[in-house]
Amino acid sequence: MTVLPNKLRVVTENSYGHFSSLGVYIDAGSRYESARMSGVSHMLDRMAFKSTESCSAAEMSSAVDSLGGQIVCSSSRESMMYQSSHFNSATPLAMSLMADTVRRPLYLSEEVNMQRDAAAYEIREINTKPEMILPEILHQVAYQSNTIGNPLLCPEDRLAHIDGNLLREFSQTWFRPDRIVIAGAGLSHEELVELADKHFGDLKAPPALEPSQAAKNVLPHLLSPTHIPSPSLYKSLTTAATAFLSPKPIAEPSFSTLASAKARYTGGHLFLHRPDEEFNHVYIAFEGFPINNDDIYTLATIQMLLGGGGSFSAGGPGKGMYSRLYTHVLNHHAQIDHCSAFHHIYSDTSLFGIVGTSYPSMGPDGLVPIMIHQLALLAHGDIPAPELSRAKNQLMSSLVMALESRAVEVEDLGRQVLVHGRKISVQEMCAKVEKVSAADVRRVADEVFGTAARTQPTVLIMGREDAPDWKRSFRQYGVGRDE
Template identity: 25%
Template sequence: MELDLIRLPNGVRVALDPMPELGTAALGVWQRVGARWEPAEINGIAHLFEHMAFKGAGSRDARQFAEAIENVGGVVNAATSYERTAYYARVVAEHAPFALDLIADILFEPHWAPDDLEKEKGVVAQERGEGFDVPDDRVFELHQGALYPDQPLGRPILGEEETLAHVSVETLHAFHDAHMAPERIVISIAGAFDRDAFVETAARRFAHLKPRPPLLMTPARPAAGRAVETRKLEQAHLVFSWPGAAAGSDRIYALRLLSEIFGGGMSSRLFQEVREQRGLVYAIDSFLDTFEDDGRLAIYAGCAPQNATTVAEIVRDQLALLAQQGPRPEELERAKAVARAQMLMGLEAPSARAEARVGQVFLRDRLMDFSEIRAKLDAVTADDVRAAARAALAGPLCATALGPKAGHGALDAFKASS
């Protein structure tokens, strides 16, 4: 059995990634739907929809549904992002078709009662409160709103109390019907499984879906945003971001290595300079945040408020230095070694493989052999990394600070340099 992408006659795609040496499978159904497609007045409905998934489905109530998956030793969960909603499971190999059946029940035969809906609104409110209480979660929500003002990408995935108040069972059904289109669904499985049985289940449960007119997505319009929130905390929490590349772009490979060299690990420039040599931070990290039509190179740092401006200046200067000189040869080779190792580690995890295949299908409409990805990483040159840093600096910077006022001056370090 080989890696394969099956297309059902109606357009539903099924990614099959066999790992026959395992005894289990990771599988799920991913929809191209999330906060990006929400009307402003019902912001948070995609996440609330996911919460309602486990209130019972098909012939089972909530308890029976939970017992059904655990009776076979499996686990099932769900997650919502800006662009995708996932319903996924991990089971022993022979129960993969059964788990897919359960997920199909969630999508096609959910139990939605008004009382349950109101309870889940309360649960989401607690989740929202928890996120507000955690500074290194809250600062990213602030950053997202400053970066994408007055557009879906800038609204919180969890919604707000006033927007969720408008959501009824009828609203859920309307949102469900609008987005349950075959071209917006990818079924993915990685691990050990019976190919014919799994494909048969996918066809039986999903082949009835009818194509729908495409839904327009508001294009990302990143801004040179700035946001601060004063809180009585011990630390200042900082997030800075610069233009990167969309998730499906080949520019992502140079950016991946730039991020690793810049602040990705313990040998990175920022970790060594800011933490190891100067002791200015407890945490500092560089990462890529990508969407279908936009992407960012970003830095998070947590530090004492009195150190925030110095930290920001070092971050600014180190990125400028990479844009001017590019990476040293040993830095580039080390970043490639890290990228290759992380990819190989992911290859050993069926859940990571199943999700990676989903991204490939949604973004490129094909499956990529991991040797192709490795070749693209290996082909990145120092000039490519330098060009990625230059492109980042040429675009709008977004900067956010949360914590005592003494740390807010970090944002001025960037303002003065622009």
């Protein structure tokens, strides 16, 4: 790793082959958006590789095609990623295109208008797919009014307000050299340092600015989801984000306030009444550990122990068919179509839980206790050694196999340096997984979702009916903090 004079970090991974991967990773995402900036990260994603000061949209498109690989931009809650996989000889061109789109975009009004329409269509499509929209709403219920709870997709009612000036303001504020990592795999470190210095070496952080007078009156923050009219909530992620609105506007927070804000898990319960939905959907989640806490390896092992998936699977040996949610839930309840564990990890928090989907013949009142029971077995029961060993082996193999992809390898490198300041090798990760014991599993399970849980659960239900007695089920199985 080399740190340029302006504090931008350049890091490479030794690997060999005909293709190289290159990425620009920026510590900027939806968690840093103020109410006035809500949705900007999503639109920046869509505005990548359009017209710049150096080339027109047609010239940019032609140059991208000439790479002979693929070049992408994606936004997440904690970062923006510009990444390319290409022939080794195309590295200078790839870096030039990414520097152009990051530093010198024009944000032409006709291009912004076109991407508004495309984003509106994208949002409508996602809202028709419960498996895509519900995890987004889950985050908003779990982290109400703050950071990780900010909508990842641009709220529909914000699309019309996002223009070139707003996009430019956000990128100039957050695309600072000390918040940028340039990572490469399959190319020499010296070459990447030289290219990074050429294209980003003169980048400077903007001076601290007070919020403009126009920013004083902004969209209000979110309130408790109990105030949401549930029929309108599911119409779009937009409604899910903005139906919580407080009647009183707030002042625009400063850069330092937004940059240093810690995720504040709130938990909560939300029912989305959808009598026309084919299935009942239930999400149960708890706050886990941040990414720099070694207990995330134990929690990841617990996710593997629970496993799960769909009721119909072409799985076999090595596909997780012996995980608990398959053997204890899906194989015993024909009414349950899907049941699996999830774990979303962030720099200062994580969200761990189970999602279940059932046919109308089993309502949420029947599904919730089954899901909670599986958590209780881990928090209060013993883990057989062969089962724990199998889960750890599956976790380690998934870590190693994922890095077989050059694109995944460079993304992992860039994001790790962005978060940790260094690369945690897969060998180090596997060593920590190997150390996970049955006692660790029980301790962590109890701390996250057992009686020693630090936080209240987050329960999100969508379908024909709610589960009014869900709190009683938690108490019955000794899951979650009882208050």
